[in-house]
Amino acid sequence: MDPLLVDRAAGVVTLTMNRPDAMNALDVPLKEALRDTLSALAVDPSVRAVVLTGSGSRAFCVGQDLREHVAHLKGLSLDSGDDTPLRTVTEHYNPIALTLATLPVPVIAAVRGAAAGAGASLALLSDFRIGGPSTSFLMAFAKVGLAGDTGASWILPRLVGHAKAVELLMLAEPVRAGVALELGLLTRLADDDEAVLPAAQELAARLAEGPTRAYAAIKRELVEGAAGSLAQALAVEAEAQAECGATGDHREGTFAFVEKRPPAYSGA
Secondary structure, three states: OOOEEEEEEOOEEEEEEOOHHHOOOEOHHHHHHHHHHHHHHHOOOOOOEEEEEEOOOOEEEOOEOHHHHHHHHOOOOOOOOOOHHHOHHHHHHHHHHHHHHHOOOOEEEEEOOEEEOHHHHHHHHOOEEEEOOOOEEEOHHHHHOOOOOOOHHHHHHHHHOHHHHHHHHHHOOOEEHHHHHHHOOOOEEOOOHHHHHHHHHHHHHHHHOOOHHHHHHHHHHHHHHHHOOHHHHHHHHHHHHHHHHOOHHHHHHHHHHHOOOOOOOOOO
């Protein structure tokens, strides 16, 4: 069984983490598939939006496969100096997080069921997060004596503020769908779990028809602008606007507005 399913339709790529019996826990094959597929999508000009989801109804993704992790821990003493069990952070989680957060197209997470640990981080690093009544988030790292990873320390304070990020990471208590929506962990909340993926794909299709070069620039502005001063943010904006102003999409959008017609964006 393929650990990651890839479906393409009209510029929208849907990635489905496919380990339903393990609640889509991240083992090495799934992590490698995510890492390599996201890297390929990042340079594929035919991709205009990405949907990330999990198979089955119980979970989006519950993070690291702890059965696999236990197997790596067995036989190692605390003073062995062997970093093999946690080498996956640099080999898998870090590149997955960086590529996901910087994909030059919109990313929509369809979050049914539990999103825990690294699985929660994957959802939160997406640009939009659609959930349903069964959706919950759990920053589970501290429950097994670990710090956050997969970008949790970077994205959580940006979404909920420093104090709430401390609470979510240290207390490691589940956040149910309604509260997640209030906190900004979810962008939208569907009335029915079965409507989550269609809603995410509908949003992806809408975004795929938009000015994707501008979307990429907006994402870059937000990442770089949040890390620097106002002067640095203004410099990033000036560079981004110069790039976008030279695109066919800018011309098309402007002409369509003046001519009072819907724009037909091409990503050029």
